[in-house]
Amino acid sequence: MTHDAPNLDEFLCFAIHSTARAINRAAKPLLDELGLTYPQYLVMVVLWAEDDQTVGQIGEKLFLESSTLTPLLKRLEQAGYVRRARDAADERLVRVRLTETGRALGHRSDCTSKLLRKVLQGNEVRELRDRVVSLRERVRAAERDDALPTD
Numbered sequence: 001m002t003h004d005a006p007n008l009d010e011f012l013c014f015a016i017h018s019t020a021r022a023i024n025r026a027a028k029p030l031l032d033e034l035g036l037t038y039p040q041y042l043v044m045v046v047l048w049a050e051d052d053q054t055v056g057q058i059g060e061k062l063f064l065e066s067s068t069l070t071p072l073l074k075r076l077e078q079a080g081y082v083r084r085a086r087d088a089a090d091e092r093l094v095r096v097r098l099t100e101t102g103r104a105l106g107h108r109s110d111c112t113s114k115l116l117r118k119v120l121q122g123n124e125v126r127e128l129r130d131r132v133v134s135l136r137e138r139v140r141a142a143e144r145d146d147a148l149p150t151d
Helices: 012-034 038-049 055-062 066-078 100-108 111-119 124-144
Strands: 082-086 094-098
Touching: 012 038, 012 100, 012 111, 038 055, 038 066, 038 094, 038 100, 055 066, 055 094, 066 082, 094 100
Parallel strands: none
Antiparallel strands: 082 094
């Protein structure tokens, strides 16, 4: 091992990734009660905030491609939480709507917030989220500008 080799503990991306995995593991029992995986839960959160969206709109909000979303939506539909249908005005679009069962599930769904309130205090959740979102947006802007360093 060379002394100038990077140390995993020094990587911000790994710190964020491993923290997200820890939160997901801790939230899993709560999500299991809802019958959802974490990605499915995120889709439902988007729909609880605003029902009747296209697959593309959901993908934009979650930073996911349609090819990734389609299997998630299919499983949510099979579970009876959403309905997918072609848009009447533009059949190229697929609209996603909550069912009554899916809508009712939203009343029991505050699992990650409950978890984070146990370990963070006061405004820490909002402050940390805002800093991470700001970092994400700056990285995305740099990526669009082709300004990320290659080494």
